[in-house]
Amino acid sequence: MSTTAPLLIHHKHCDELFADAEEACANNDWATGEPAFARLNEQLETHFAGEEEILFPAFEAATGMTSGPTEVMRAEHRQMRDLLGQMRGALAARDGDTFGGAAETLLILMQQHNMKEENILYPMCDNALASSAVAAALAECLKAPVSSA
């Protein structure tokens, strides 16, 4: 298993949580939507933490690249956190249109972000961090969702 394999699996897990939350809120089923959104929010934060606290520092230390791809990824994490905030506000106000618009934007941002990671950054990390302890640390960080995915 490659270093970044747990993150790849976790992307799919987050996609599923996103679909659940979006579908419920689009149908104005707020009772289902509220906990579904909470799970999505929590798992995305876990994922960001795995990357920002474990993977990116290890990659930067191994390659000396601190202002390249990892910086772009961190900036996109901030944008995703902002959109999650908009979704949270819309959920509290039971505003399905605003929730749907922010969710659509989050989905596309998240997917093109994942695409850049999966096609470019993760292969670079796998090369730079082969036989390091990062894989085990990532698996531990993402443990619960990966085993249930």
Next chain:
Amino acid sequence: MDPSLSFDQAPPISVPYRFFLAAPWFGVMAGLLLAWSGADALASRWTPGALALTHLIALGFMLQAMCGALLQFIAVAVGANVWRPRLVASTVQPLLLLATLLLVAGLLYGRPDWLSAAVPFFLLAIGGLVVVVALALWRTPATGMTLWAMRMAIGGLAITVLLGALLAEALAHGFAVPLVELTDVHLAWGLGGWALILLAGVSYQVVPMFQLTRPYPPWFARWFAPLLLFFLVAWSLQLFPGDARWSPMIALPLLLILSAYAGITLWLQHTRRRKIHDATSLYFRVAMLSLLAFAVSAAAIFLLPEIAADPRSAIWLGVLALAGVFVSAITGMMYKIVPFLNWLHLQRLGAPLSAVPNMKKMITAEAMTGQLRLHVLALLLLLAAVWLPGLSRLAGVAFAASCAWLGWNLVAAVRRYLDFRDRIRASGSHR
């Protein structure tokens, strides 16, 4: 640092938009041309009207939109950074536009000098684009099937344009070349080797992305484009004298490969995780159903000579491929890309994120689904007009109207972008 690693190099918003904004108006021109010339244009694939219509859609609509999408997509999807994208786009796009108008006018009015004049503009525009895109695609550190599909597609585009240039010069100067065979090979490379491989390569990424489907089966993504290329090369051998009985043995597997792409895409959409429908997912369905219909019809034409003898059968295939597959897929893609690029570039201006309207406020869902319905109606009318020539003018008007609505939706989105950009700048919150 290796410059190819700074993968935030999404090009300036004007790069894709310059192409996207032009594309629908060529569709409007095609619709108006059909409405003006009526049933005569669709009598056979060799009428001046049919040749002009084909190139208005293939070069004016499809190639414009695909060039814009390619310059945007390869930076994000495969980290391929094009050299000076703004300069490339602002050179290639007007040259391509001019070349297309010259070629179409030359075909329509039978003017050899205009055909000949179009050739250097095409070679310059597409040659330049192929060189900068190919360089970017070979330098990127990324891997994967989408990257390989992009590389093959850009090769397919180069072959298509060279064959097209040869055809235009042959028509203009009366060179002794096998015109029918050369045309069949040219269109197979254009529709298959360039457009379909590009669409498939993009699909590997965006179908799972937009609809949260499972990924395409790895065996399919690995073999689709190489097999398609293999059969295209075999198909091209008809340029050399040989045994014509071989051609169904090349065409039928080729059609089977197309059907596999359409069938798998429809299956992935059917079993998708995201339950919400939108104009993009419906447009993709229309495109894939058209591709299946194309494959079945083409197989029937190869197997049943009495159908092949009717010149309208080639027009039927042309309508399915151009208006059914590619105009649909491209429109669906633009309805996702344009709202997202508006949002992405606005929030990069540094305004508080909550001040930037979300994607659904860039083009309304009603405007997109209304235009989709009109497009489907126009497509059905065009298909009916192949066999009921009395419908040709009405079909032309409907197609022109649906393309004009698309053009208007894109213009409205760009105006919204400019409006919010000015507001953000006026508020002084930008970086």
